[in-house]
Amino acid sequence: MSDLDSLGPDAAVRQSLERAVAALGPGGPLPVVVVSDAYATLLDNWIAHVHALGITRFLVVAMDEALANRLSGRSIVVATAHFDGSETDFWLRRMLIWRCLSEMGVDIVQSDIDAIWLRDPVPEFFADQPFDLLCTQGTFHPFDTASAWGFVLCTGLMGIRAGAASVRFFDAFAQRHRQILETDDQVVMNHVLDETGLRWETAGMQREMVDFDGSQFATYASMLTGFSIPLGMRVGLLPYKLFPRLPMATGAPFVKHLLRPEDDAYRIAELRAEGCWLLGP
Numbered sequence: 001m002s003d004l005d006s007l008g009p010d011a012a013v014r015q016s017l018e019r020a021v022a023a024l025g026p027g028g029p030l031p032v033v034v035v036s037d038a039y040a041t042l043l044d045n046w047i048a049h050v051h052a053l054g055i056t057r058f059l060v061v062a063m064d065e066a067l068a069n070r071l072s073g074r075s076i077v078v079a080t081a082h083f084d085g086s087e088t089d090f091w092l093r094r095m096l097i098w099r100c101l102s103e104m105g106v107d108i109v110q111s112d113i114d115a116i117w118l119r120d121p122v123p124e125f126f127a128d129q130p131f132d133l134l135c136t137q138g139t140f141h142p143f144d145t146a147s148a149w150g151f152v153l154c155t156g157l158m159g160i161r162a163g164a165a166s167v168r169f170f171d172a173f174a175q176r177h178r179q180i181l182e183t184d185d186q187v188v189m190n191h192v193l194d195e196t197g198l199r200w201e202t203a204g205m206q207r208e209m210v211d212f213d214g215s216q217f218a219t220y221a222s223m224l225t226g227f228s229i230p231l232g233m234r235v236g237l238l239p240y241k242l243f244p245r246l247p248m249a250t251g252a253p254f255v256k257h258l259l260r261p262e263d264d265a266y267r268i269a270e271l272r273a274e275g276c277w278l279l280g281p
Contacts, residue, residue, distance in 0.1 A: 009093075009100050013081045017097070020059055020079040021106055029107040029126045029159060031058040034094040036083070037066035039113055041279070042264075045271070046113040047076065048278040053120045061097055063090065091185035092177055099170035102162040112156040114267065115257035116276040121243075125254070126159040131236035132166050134159035136243040136257060137219065138186060139212055145190040149200060150218035153193070153235075155186045156257045157243060165233040172196070172231065193228060198235060200226040212246060247274055 009017065024030065031050065035043050043060070050058060061079045062068040068080045083093045101108050109126050111117070115136075126134065138154035140146045160166050172192045177183070206221040219240035226235040241251050245259055247270075256276055260267065271277040 009081060009096060013079075013097075014100055016079040016081070017061070017100055018104065020077050021101070021104065023077050024057055024059060027057050029109050029122055029129075030101075031055065031111055031122070032061065032098075032101070032108045033058070033111050033113055034061040034063060034081070034097055035067065035113050036063040036090065037070060040067060040070055041268075042113045043067075045277055045279050046111070046116065049117050049276070052278065053117060055117070055120060055122075061094075063093070088183040091183070092174070095170060095173055095177075095185060098160055099167060099174075102160060102166045102170065105162045107162050108160050110155070110158050110160060111255075112257065114260060114271070115157045115255050116271065117255050118276070119252070119254040121157075121254040125238060129159055129161060129236065130234065131159065131225075132161045132163065132233045133169065134161075134236040134238065136238050136255070137240045137245065139217055139245055139259070140215060141184075142187045142190055145194050146217060148194060151237070152186070152190050152217075153237065154245065154257065155189055157238075157255050159236075165231060168231050169193075169233055193226075193231075193233075193235065196228045196230040198226045198228040200224055200237075210240070210246070 033043065033046060059077055059079060060071065061081050062071060063081050063083050068078060071078050081093060081097060083089045098108065098110060109122060135153040135158040136156060138152040141152060146152050169192065173188055176188055176192055202224065205224065208219050208221070209216040210219050220237070221239060223239060224237040228235065241248070242254050243257065244253055245257055247258065256274060258270055258274060268277060
């Protein structure tokens, strides 16, 4: 057994994922949320939004027994996994769940629970995508990658095409996490791709600068394409205005993923103000 295998889902978790995928059946890229009980209310809001769009085929991976018990008896397909309670271990275990699904041949659309689906992005952007990894955009985190590219990729909403390229990427991700001790999954993802020589095709693309917190980052009106030769991996960047991280007065976004305040009450108030809250008080 390799070090990566020892980090990956154990037999019980893998079997739970396999049972859940079989229960959901075929149907294109599978929306997946990986979540613990601490965020059960935000999960309910995310589910309310996708149900409002008529989406019923999605997978919830419950990372603790409390959430699995809470969801028991609801008409939701749930797989079960675990983590040690820390944010660092959660991010690593979540990535290894994505790797496992990719090994199983399952194309997924990974979504954070505060990445709120206002329109279904799957048919237009993620179905039959030509990318191994198709990401939304962050702001400046990590700053060194933002300085190199003019933008960063965000792990909060991304399409992952099953195959050898995505498995190679996740292996590089896990190795970097262990060897360099970077703990934030977005930092690791951007550094792995930057350091494997990912090059973006920006020539002739319409660019707009967005002001935030005294600095600017670049956004593009159309999809960007990048390629990492060492990973054999094609990467896409979704148009920022359709998948924003900051509140926007105009436009018709598919998914809003507002920057995450630490205080849940403030986060819920902000989601409500942006039309992203369907639950009661």
